[in-house]
Amino acid sequence: DGGITQSPKYLFRKEGQNVTLSCEQNLNHDAMYWYRQDPGQGLRLIYYSQIVNDFQKGDIAEGYSVSREKKESFPLTVTSAQKNPTAFYLCASSRTSQVLSGNTIYFGEGSWLTVV
């Protein structure tokens, strides 16, 4: 089945540790995104990638890093520099980098990260 797979679904991290959230898509989409959702807030863009080996910072990139070595994969590392990492993280992809009719952003099921 085509789709976006995020893993793990639930992750606990000790303060000071880096963790990496996996995102894989088999939709042959060029563009991939990472969003963060906090309670009572809308989704906020962390990083996006329009094509392999390229990525751009979103609105809240501080404390995060990404890589895009393969078209299918866009892992997100939450570093110890991220002050409030506890959140719901959503990976997404779209056929091209333009958000237009017929080119919608599709989301994975999300990963819950809790700092303990």
Add this chain to the structure above:
Amino acid sequence: DQQVKQNSPSLSVQEGRISILNCDYTNSMFDYFLWYKKYPAEGPTFLISISSIKDKNEDGRFTVFLNKSAKHLSLHIVPSQPGDSAVYFCAASEGGANNLFFGTGTRLTVIP
């Protein structure tokens, strides 16, 4: 500063009636708007969209209305069904840019 706002955090509607979810935006450069539906612990799923060149787009039970002068859009669901119970997010884009700006969501509960 929140550029897309959904001022009603929750809405309850009787099954079979109309659900109206509202969304306001502040950036007049937004030219493409989307609605997403989200169940708990799942990613949002695309519902319907509208370009700023239109004022209405319809897809089955779902209709989105756009009032550019008021910077307001709304999603109408008719008739509402219990399976429609979810959180609905509106989102906006400027010039087809990658960065979607999301509202805070409205939790819709359809009462059987």
